[in-house]
Amino acid sequence: MNGELNLLVLAVAAVLIAAVAAVRLSHRSGMPGLLLFLLLGLAIGEAGLGVRFDDVALAQVVATLLLGVILLEGGFTTRFEDLRPVLGRSAILASAGVLVSVAVTTGLVYLILDVDLRTAVILGAVAASTDAAATFSILRKLPIRQRTRATLEAESGFNDPPVIILIAVVTSDLWDAASPAAMIGSGLYQLAVGAAIGLAVARAGQWLLTRTALPASGLYPLATLAVGMVAFAAAGLAGGSALLACYVGGLWLGNAPLPHRRTTEGFAESLAWLAQMGLFIMLGLLASPARLPDAILPALVVGAALTFVARPASVTACLAPLRVRLPEQLFISWAGLRGAVPIMLATIPMTAGLPSAERIFDIVFLLVVVFTLIQGPLLPLVARLTGVLDPVAGVRPDFESAPFEQAEISVLTFAVPAEGRLAGVHVDELRLPAGAIVSMVLRDGRVLAGEGALRLRVGDQVVVAAHTGVLGDAEERLSAVNRGGRLARWLTPEPGERDERGPVVHPVRRGPARLLLDSEPRRRTPAASRPDGRGRPGEPGEPSGAAGERADAEQVGPGGDLAPRLRVG
Numbered sequence: 001m002n003g004e005l006n007l008l009v010l011a012v013a014a015v016l017i018a019a020v021a022a023v024r025l026s027h028r029s030g031m032p033g034l035l036l037f038l039l040l041g042l043a044i045g046e047a048g049l050g051v052r053f054d055d056v057a058l059a060q061v062v063a064t065l066l067l068g069v070i071l072l073e074g075g076f077t078t079r080f081e082d083l084r085p086v087l088g089r090s091a092i093l094a095s096a097g098v099l100v101s102v103a104v105t106t107g108l109v110y111l112i113l114d115v116d117l118r119t120a121v122i123l124g125a126v127a128a129s130t131d132a133a134a135t136f137s138i139l140r141k142l143p144i145r146q147r148t149r150a151t152l153e154a155e156s157g158f159n160d161p162p163v164i165i166l167i168a169v170v171t172s173d174l175w176d177a178a179s180p181a182a183m184i185g186s187g188l189y190q191l192a193v194g195a196a197i198g199l200a201v202a203r204a205g206q207w208l209l210t211r212t213a214l215p216a217s218g219l220y221p222l223a224t225l226a227v228g229m230v231a232f233a234a235a236g237l238a239g240g241s242a243l244l245a246c247y248v249g250g251l252w253l254g255n256a257p258l259p260h261r262r263t264t265e266g267f268a269e270s271l272a273w274l275a276q277m278g279l280f281i282m283l284g285l286l287a288s289p290a291r292l293p294d295a296i297l298p299a300l301v302v303g304a305a306l307t308f309v310a311r312p313a314s315v316t317a318c319l320a321p322l323r324v325r326l327p328e329q330l331f332i333s334w335a336g337l338r339g340a341v342p343i344m345l346a347t348i349p350m351t352a353g354l355p356s357a358e359r360i361f362d363i364v365f366l367l368v369v370v371f372t373l374i375q376g377p378l379l380p381l382v383a384r385l386t387g388v389l390d391p392v393a394g395v396r397p398d399f400e401s402a403p404f405e406q407a408e409i410s411v412l413t414f415a416v417p418a419e420g421r422l423a424g425v426h427v428d429e430l431r432l433p434a435g436a437i438v439s440m441v442l443r444d445g446r447v448l449a450g451e452g453a454l455r456l457r458v459g460d461q462v463v464v465a466a467h468t469g470v471l472g473d474a475e476e477r478l479s480a481v482n483r484g485g486r487l488a489r490w491l492t493p494e495p496g497e498r499d500e501r502g503p504v505v506h507p508v509r510r511g512p513a514r515l516l517l518d519s520e521p522r523r524r525t526p527a528a529s530r531p532d533g534r535g536r537p538g539e540p541g542e543p544s545g546a547a548g549e550r551a552d553a554e555q556v557g558p559g560g561d562l563a564p565r566l567r568v569g
Helices: 002-029 033-044 058-077 080-112 117-128 132-139 146-159 160-170 180-210 219-237 242-255 261-286 291-322 326-334 342-345 347-352 357-386 468-484 544-555
Strands: 399-405 409-416 434-442 446-449 460-466 513-516 563-567
Touching: 002 117, 002 261, 002 434, 033 261, 033 357, 058 242, 058 261, 058 342, 058 409, 058 468, 080 291, 117 160, 117 180, 117 291, 117 342, 117 357, 117 446, 132 146, 146 242, 146 326, 160 180, 160 242, 160 342, 160 347, 160 357, 180 219, 180 242, 180 326, 180 468, 219 242, 219 261, 219 357, 261 342, 291 326, 291 544, 326 357, 326 544, 342 347, 347 357, 347 434, 399 434, 409 468, 434 468
Parallel strands: none
Antiparallel strands: 399 409, 409 460, 434 446, 434 460, 513 563
16 A cells, blocks of 8 residues: 555656656747647556546546645736726636637637537537636736736636636537526626625635734745635636635635735636646546547647637727727737647536537647647747837735734835835835835845935835725835836826827927936035045945945935936036
């Protein structure tokens, strides 16, 4: 018995090591990691090492649970400040866009391939869903505009439940018995119940986590995961969408001022990677390589119809009325990635016992492999050609907070990153909300008081004390300054943000005088020409320590405001 257990543990460890090595290989080669996981599953399966796995019902249940974990992490790492401006267009893409994709793909498949209407609808619906795991793992490697990234991530999080509901309806007896109104009503009920339960459970979990000081920081990630699983199970028991409950719950928890959030994010990321590995390897095991050659031509037809016709048509129909720029529409069309979700959805006809179920699964499996291999590596090039790259996108300090059990106060800590624009900003210029203050800054082993004249530097460990109610606002403000500099959300829109109709144009007042507010520190007088002999850090004549910190305050006026320069000419 012990020998069998040890062999099983050794086999699982070997698969896990191979999956981790596949991730490293994908980063080096540019090949999407999910494809390597699928190929690893094929290598372990009946055509490789001979491991046979054909329990479709078990695979479907496990895949749904693992997808719930992935969506929970995806929601947890999505910020309201990024999602709020694109929520409307993401929801349209995830609803009306899915319907357009399904309709166009179904029509083309029905006309080109020799299949019945029900099979054509199933193929169109299965292929229409963009995959959260593929989207999160691939897009977050690219420095693309936050608005575009948030649109695609939100779409992939929201469009899985509607497609799953559609597939369940088409493969059930409702296809022959129910009216279209009954199908739509059933789908809306599942979406509404799933979203409501996910939000309610997450808010209750936030209330408990922010008011309970657990004895170890490692307990907070486990408690957060438990809250997500409660949302998943409760929504399923109520007849709602468990996946939507996970995503909405993760979205709420990720934007709440939870204690030890950095620890929780690290745990959630590891768990999501494990879920992705297990999901794709399991689906690779489920495939039968001997049947795949017969599905190559249909897979190419369905994939081409979706990628080059249906997806662009749905994106144009949804985003053109919102005056989204054409290059951005093209990128969003190309970035509609497929992954585990279509393959998992293709198991539903198999559990329903449809005659063409195995053929549908083989077509979808090959479609995902071939077109992800085409779309994924070309995403950086498409992003550059369409102008959606933004070097500062996604740069955000890593915040960590811990609660005080006897008072509604939390301590927020973060390091000033080198990539953003926090470095060079004075404490007063952070303009934190009422109820939040910079209590201290740790620099080179020294503790500095969080005075308004103190200028932040790269690597500073900043400690903010905040009332629990404003902790989220403080994080949002610090993130805004990190992206846009000291003037973020004060005088002008944040750098890199555009109106849907094009770049924001700022009027310039013409005349004999104009006021210039610099977003960079003023140049100081060289030490040699200053009576006190102080200079810029690293320049001759500047002292270190407290004197250097006092020198940082010279360009800040009363109350920490910038002293404007008046240029005459």
